[in-house]
Amino acid sequence: MTLQQLKCAVEVWKCGSINKAAERLYMNQPNISRLIKNLESEFHLMLFSRTSSGMEATQDGKMFLTQAEKLVRNTDTFEHSFKNGVDSSTTVRIALPRGSYLTKAFANTLNAFPKTSSLQISYNETNNEDVINCVSSLGYDVGIIRFPIEFESNYKKLLTEKHLKFQKIMLFRFAVVMRRDHPLAGREYVHLSELSEYTALIHGDNHCLSFSDAETDRLYRTQLYKNSISIFERGSQFDFLRDIPDTFMLVSPLPQDTLDTYGLVQAKLPENEIGLFEDLMITPRDRHHTNFVQRFMHQIVEIEREIMEE
Structure with a gap:
């Protein structure tokens, strides 16, 4: 068993498709199929069954993949924390929508944060689908997604399925x-x-x-x-x-x-012409907020208050 095999199997489980998993992992489809087949042979079980809607985990597969996902996530966290000797307290990866109040909050947090010998920041402005993938699969510390309030239950269901924590940070029009x-x-x-x-x-x-x-x-x-x-x-x-x-x-x-x-x-737009939107912060379920993320959340609250008072 290799970490690459587990990552491939977990990604197919999340995507429900070998082709989609191949795109996300930048691998070709035959290689992923071969790695999963070898994994199944080693453990004498069938992880997936093919259905009209794609690849679906078997009952045994769900049990195996749930544990595999935890192992992959913990390995990513370990590598993220200690690779190249970088202190995890000064390494932050965040994915979020384009929003000036968010960039201002991030800049304020960074300016006030105690500097160490090495500071590694990744600030990725992108769409909801990529944000969720970054946090659930790519080891990002925190993400923010934005959606009309009508879709709140859909997103929360999806985030729960992906073992992500979520917290409301702003409602606005x-x-x-x-x-x-x-x-x-x-x-x-x-x-x-x-x-x-x-x-x-x-x-x-x-x-x-x-x-x-x-x-x-x-x-x-x-x-x-x-x-x-x-x-x-x-x-x-x-x-x-x-x-x-x-x-x-x-x-x-x-x-x-x-x-x-x-x-x-x-x-402003009239309330009867535009509904409420929600910005939701998401993090891996098994990861506590770092000092930087806590400060970032505090800055968001402060800037939100300023905007609403203007």
């Missing part, structure tokens, strides 16, 4: 952000119907999970916009908002200093 000289600027409220003639900036990699096909449309109201630009890098959104006069974007509420830096303003 999207704001409309635009240039100070935008035709709709200066108003407290803007109606969605009024945005149809302007150019929407939309993050192009907000992939939906399989149980929520309507999520991207629900997030960004894409069906309303005649003109839109899909972007994949958060810095571009501020450049475009600043340099293209008729652009706008639906975002989580921005801190005032961020608006001032880029010459932007934000307006």
Whole structure:
């Protein structure tokens, strides 16, 4: 038995598909099939059965894979903590959505954190599916996912199945952000119907999970916009908002200093036109919050309070 065999088997279990597991592990499908077959031969059991919906763990397979997943996760944590002699207290990997209040909280945390001889930070802005994969499979310390409140039960069910802990960190409604000289600027409220003639900036990699096909449309109201630009890098959104006069974007509420830096303003959407959204922090179930993560969560609460008071 090798760690690679266990990682392959666990990933197939999570994905329900050898092809999807191969994509995530950057391996080819025949190699994964061979490794799993050898693992089954060694332990004299069948881990998976093929069904119309994909690869499904057998009863014996579920028992085996549950223990294998714990072993893989603990090994990743061990390597993450001690590889190259880096102190785990100064090594942080986080995956989260694009949100200026989150980057400000992270920067504040980092600036106030005691410096040691080595500091390793990975800050990965991405979509919900990747965030969950980073925390459940790739050894990330913490993740944050964002979704309409209607999908809360779906996400919590998925996170529980993946043995992840979760904690609500913010409830909000999207704001409309635009240039100070935008035709709709200066108003407290803007109606969605009024945005149809302007150019929407939309993050192009907000992939939906399989149980929520309507999520991207629900997030960004894409069906309303005649003109839109899909972007994949958060810095571009501020450049475009600043340099293209008729652009706008639906975002989580921005801190005032961020608006001032880029010459932007934000307006509210009527409550009957946009629902509540939730940012949820997720961590591995068997891992305690590090000092850095605890400080980060405190900063999020502080900045959330500032935004809501503005």
